[in-house]
Amino acid sequence: MANHIVAPSSGGNFPAKLTKQVVLCSLIAAFGGLMFGYDIGISGGVTSMDDFLLEFFPSVYEKKHRAKENNYCKYDNQLLQLFTSSLYLAAVVCSWAAAFCCKRFGRKRTMQMAAAFFLVGVVLNAASVNLYMLIAGRICLGAGIGFGNQAVPLFISEIAPAQYRGGLNVCFQMLITIGILIANVVNYFTSKIHPYGWRISLGGAGFPAIFLGLGSLLIVETPTSLIERGKAEEGLKALKTTRGVEDVQKEYEEIVKATETAKKIKHPFRNLIMKRSSWPQLFCGTILQVFQQFTGINVIMFYAPVLFQTMGLGADASLLSAVVTGSINSVSTLVAVFGVDKFGRRKLLIQAAVQMLISQVLVGAILTQHLKTTNAIPLPYAYLTVFLICVFVMGFAWSWGPLGWLIPSEIFPLETRPAGFFFAVSSNMICTFIIAQAFLTMLCQMRSGIFFFFAAWIVVMGSFAVFLLPETKGVPIDEMNEQVWKKHWFWHRFFKPEDEEQAKC
Ligand code: BGC
Numbered sequence: 001m002a003n004h005i006v007a008p009s010s011g012g013n014f015p016a017k018l019t020k021q022v023v024l025c026s027l028i029a030a031f032g033g034l035m036f037g038y039d040i041g042i043s044g045g046v047t048s049m050d051d052f053l054l055e056f057f058p059s060v061y062e063k064k065h066r067a068k069e070n071n072y073c074k075y076d077n078q079l080l081q082l083f084t085s086s087l088y089l090a091a092v093v094c095s096w097a098a099a100f101c102c103k104r105f106g107r108k109r110t111m112q113m114a115a116a117f118f119l120v121g122v123v124l125n126a127a128s129v130n131l132y133m134l135i136a137g138r139i140c141l142g143a144g145i146g147f148g149n150q151a152v153p154l155f156i157s158e159i160a161p162a163q164y165r166g167g168l169n170v171c172f173q174m175l176i177t178i179g180i181l182i183a184n185v186v187n188y189f190t191s192k193i194h195p196y197g198w199r200i201s202l203g204g205a206g207f208p209a210i211f212l213g214l215g216s217l218l219i220v221e222t223p224t225s226l227i228e229r230g231k232a233e234e235g236l237k238a239l240k241t242t243r244g245v246e247d248v249q250k251e252y253e254e255i256v257k258a259t260e261t262a263k264k265i266k267h268p269f270r271n272l273i274m275k276r277s278s279w280p281q282l283f284c285g286t287i288l289q290v291f292q293q294f295t296g297i298n299v300i301m302f303y304a305p306v307l308f309q310t311m312g313l314g315a316d317a318s319l320l321s322a323v324v325t326g327s328i329n330s331v332s333t334l335v336a337v338f339g340v341d342k343f344g345r346r347k348l349l350i351q352a353a354v355q356m357l358i359s360q361v362l363v364g365a366i367l368t369q370h371l372k373t374t375n376a377i378p379l380p381y382a383y384l385t386v387f388l389i390c391v392f393v394m395g396f397a398w399s400w401g402p403l404g405w406l407i408p409s410e411i412f413p414l415e416t417r418p419a420g421f422f423f424a425v426s427s428n429m430i431c432t433f434i435i436a437q438a439f440l441t442m443l444c445q446m447r448s449g450i451f452f453f454f455a456a457w458i459v460v461m462g463s464f465a466v467f468l469l470p471e472t473k474g475v476p477i478d479e480m481n482e483q484v485w486k487k488h489w490f491w492h493r494f495f496k497p498e499d500e501e502q503a504k505c
Helices: 020-029 031-046 049-055 058-065 078-107 107-126 131-159 164-191 197-203 206-215 223-228 234-241 250-266 268-274 276-294 297-310 315-343 345-370 378-396 400-410 413-447 449-467 477-483 495-502
Strands: none
Touching: 020 031, 020 058, 020 131, 020 164, 020 206, 020 234, 031 131, 031 197, 031 206, 031 315, 049 058, 049 223, 049 400, 058 234, 058 315, 078 131, 078 413, 107 197, 107 206, 107 268, 107 276, 107 297, 107 345, 131 164, 131 223, 131 250, 131 276, 164 197, 164 315, 223 234, 223 250, 234 477, 250 413, 250 477, 268 276, 276 297, 276 400, 276 413, 276 449, 297 315, 297 378, 297 413, 297 449, 315 345, 315 400, 345 378, 345 400, 345 449, 378 400, 400 495, 413 449
């Protein structure tokens, strides 16, 4: 098989079956999502546990228990927010390093590094005796998440045949949601174990990391990554086993062609920024993640217990409601697993934007009307709010959640894929950081207006999905430029032949 064979664009799907190996590899890799999700879910519960607050944030503890404290402001504390958000800063820096590792050492090794960082973080957190240890642990967890979130979606998108790529990639989000749910349940029980329940909560994060670390010993590297790193024979073999057919010649040639182009690009980051034909993917991949966070989802994921306590539900009822939202999040993700390769990406995004907009506006209206500074919201309205929040979470779970990861992992050509995906991952982390860091202060300042703030973002992102986002359903990953971008009513203008030649840096 000569490396110089250059195939024309196939213009369609390559032959492939959904093999057990691909399903298994995708599921194992998706354990990276479990690490991420567990951490998202655990933080909110732990930061509302009295034992934890007493040990590390005594002033927040006092403020929380002071009689007649302002409803909207009782948890507002920069240090407490730093506990939640420090992880995301570390993750941004590390996903940049991870983009290099993905290219140099492969997707599989990068996932193993993720598991190792994460484990160190878990040990530091569970054994913390002071704030420094706690934050150092969060930073290592952040490194684990940066490496994992960079490598896992890329791994799945490359290993999956085009016609099943969406559903398999959504397994990553599925495990994120299961992680969040498990964390909520764990918090529910450990909050009753005094005084060290929070240590169990934080220590539990070790399990997904161990699963990912051990599981990754069983998986194959993606054919693309093997061929890209000069292991053509192995890559061809991996392609045959992952596609479950012998006739992989065309796809192999397509990957070889992509790697040939990729080899000419010495500085993928520079190329991404300088070359006009990289801009559409860069813009769409990055903005999708920004939008994902500005749906306001993590206000609910991190602070659901805090939010529900703010509304006057007791500590137990609050954690329990977080379990309910967590379950709905997981179950609704199944709609995306089975629907994304059938309905396409855009339909899901647009439908869900409408659903999420309605629920955000209604929650905002109820809280404006009924939650004043010191009262508890009347119980029926509290439950209605929980219901509306569930409707919101449902919409997110089958759209902006999974597709925020899937689409950026499939739209870049190989030469800029890890670098481009880095921008997507890091904008997710930066926006998560901003929201985690700012939410409690925003809640204190904007009060119920915060829900209208997120509603306005949903209008913008819905319009983006309608007008600017191309459909990528079923398109082979190495043919996106030909089949998607160059044919899009708006983005095609970035692909003039003279631009292709420009800035081959
Ligand atoms: C997002 C997280 C969010 C989670 C909720 C993920 O896709 O990146 O920030 O907490 O979905 O399910």
